[in-house]
Amino acid sequence: MSTRLVTVESLHYFTREALRRLGLSETDAAVAADVLVTTDACGVFTHGTKALAGYLRRLKLGGLCPQGCPHIAGEGGAWATVDGDSSLGMITSTFAMNTAIRKAKEQGVAYVGVRNSCHFGAAGYYAWLAAREGLIGLAMANDIPSVAAPGSRGPITGSNPISYAVPAGRHPPLLLDMSTATVAGGKVYTARTRGERIPDTWLLDGEGKPTTDPSGYPDVGALQPAAGHKGYGISLLIETLSGILTGAGFTWQIGSWMWDDGTKPTKHGAAFLAIKTELVMPAAEFGQRMEALVDEIHAAPRAAGVQRLYVPGEMEWERHAHALRHGIALPDDVVATLKKAAELAGLDLNTIYK
């Protein structure tokens, strides 16, 4: 399967070129490619270039605007609202996090909300943008309802992801990127495709009862919220900061970037926070304290058979380092949608294999 091994550079080039052919500027195409390819390099294939074909389709149909220009629609000392102008979610979100970083460098902390966006890919990328510059970053977004509330029959909130990144001295940044559902819908769908049963904590059936049968998903039922009322509660905070306070769509007002009418905007919202720790505590002190926390966890006693204790993001950073050296082994489902992307853009996918 060596034909599916690609370098980070060649996948980046392909993604950039595809987006440019659909009308994006070179700068915007590079920004979006960096989000998607970094995500693949971290091994998070559900949220990387697998989605490229879907974005290209929307760019072609007009629901996404190739020449859209995200801009600040309102702002104050430590906050801003960004109107995405129906640009690709990656472009709007990068602009928004950079705005949060800029403001946090002055005020210590900043909140930037986003409206008129679309699917933004992996939340963790934007949190990392802050950590890369020495700040703590948080990123979150709303999405079409797919997750139940305790007691509901059917979905109430989106899988509303949230992520954070914290610089950790000599260690790579702590990086958590999670949905507020027990598991991503993709896992349920994969089990359905394979004809497998699932744990009864993942899905509710059409009556709102836990089920081990994924065959109805996603047409009936709903994902279960992570840790019940806790995941549900956090998803409503994310909905508030991403959807309500930004003027974006919320819950059923949001369109599916994948399945709904490609000529119309999806009205996704998002929210970004940055904290400039260096204003609060000397950088060296903060770094040493984070290192001590990570070192303590690494040295803690482990259960039988457990080789290592990880801090959030550690696995992903190791995959990322490996990908930079040895390339990315693309799974079949990613290759299949990249073929569609190549068709949509008039490119030859075969040029990217090592």
Added chain:
Amino acid sequence: MSTRLVTVESLHYFTREALRRLGLSETDAAVAADVLVTTDACGVFTHGTKALAGYLRRLKLGGLCPQGCPHIAGEGGAWATVDGDSSLGMITSTFAMNTAIRKAKEQGVAYVGVRNSCHFGAAGYYAWLAAREGLIGLAMANDIPSVAAPGSRGPITGSNPISYAVPAGRHPPLLLDMSTATVAGGKVYTARTRGERIPDTWLLDGEGKPTTDPSGYPDVGALQPAAGHKGYGISLLIETLSGILTGAGFTWQIGSWMWDDGTKPTKHGAAFLAIKTELVMPAAEFGQRMEALVDEIHAAPRAAGVQRLYVPGEMEWERHAHALRHGIALPDDVVATLKKAAELAGLDLNTIYK
């Protein structure tokens, strides 16, 4: 059991008097009493006046300073660090959240970290302080390690609570207050006392394996993090914002307010965020959008046998309203520790019953 029914006012008076007798000013005693009694009125008896005797003991022994004066140790545009001066956690935390509210009113958002604090009671109270003034509030704190990381044998992080409150127009504020463990340690301890088995998602035994036997708790084993790596990941963000960035103690540096040497400070940290939504979006618009979200959830289809779908905090607000009218029915374990509190303060507990 009518002797255990108390009015909110009489419990407030008793709590205030007890704290005054241990040397607190009238103002400080009233601030702390409000935190604890509001918590009881919401039915969250694990975090209300049940803890009063423990605080009084520390005030007597010197680990908590009756005349301590929380103050701003460092600040900038949208941030501050508060040194609690070993005051009661309720006093320091109220001061810190009020500082965050003041700064958020100018800058849109603010972060206030706390060091030299102690157990702060229910996180949700402080989030509500912000919501009461029309702001979004978040509150969190670290604590002694009691919760495992995925794969660990023994505790790694505290049960690190986090809460938020969001004003919701004509509805009471959304209010979530959760620990990042699957369940509070108190639930496990209660099962132990009663000789009951527990679900295998609550506790790990001394080898780091899930167990249904609570008999070793809390001497051996560790609580399981809520939703596995998700609860673990969030608890590390809370540790970062509450413990690392504030200069407070973190993980094993923290003392147990209940069990450890009462003559020494516990070094707890905490963190508070406030967002002044009115700077970002007109108050009426934000309120209408929040109402629409809550109304939508209330009207959503329910699973068989489910009478209502709740938004976070709704149950607690209904209990609170009931308590204001009809009094608080104190559980036996709360009455037992209030007796100890009365002894420590030289008061007669019997005066508080209706």
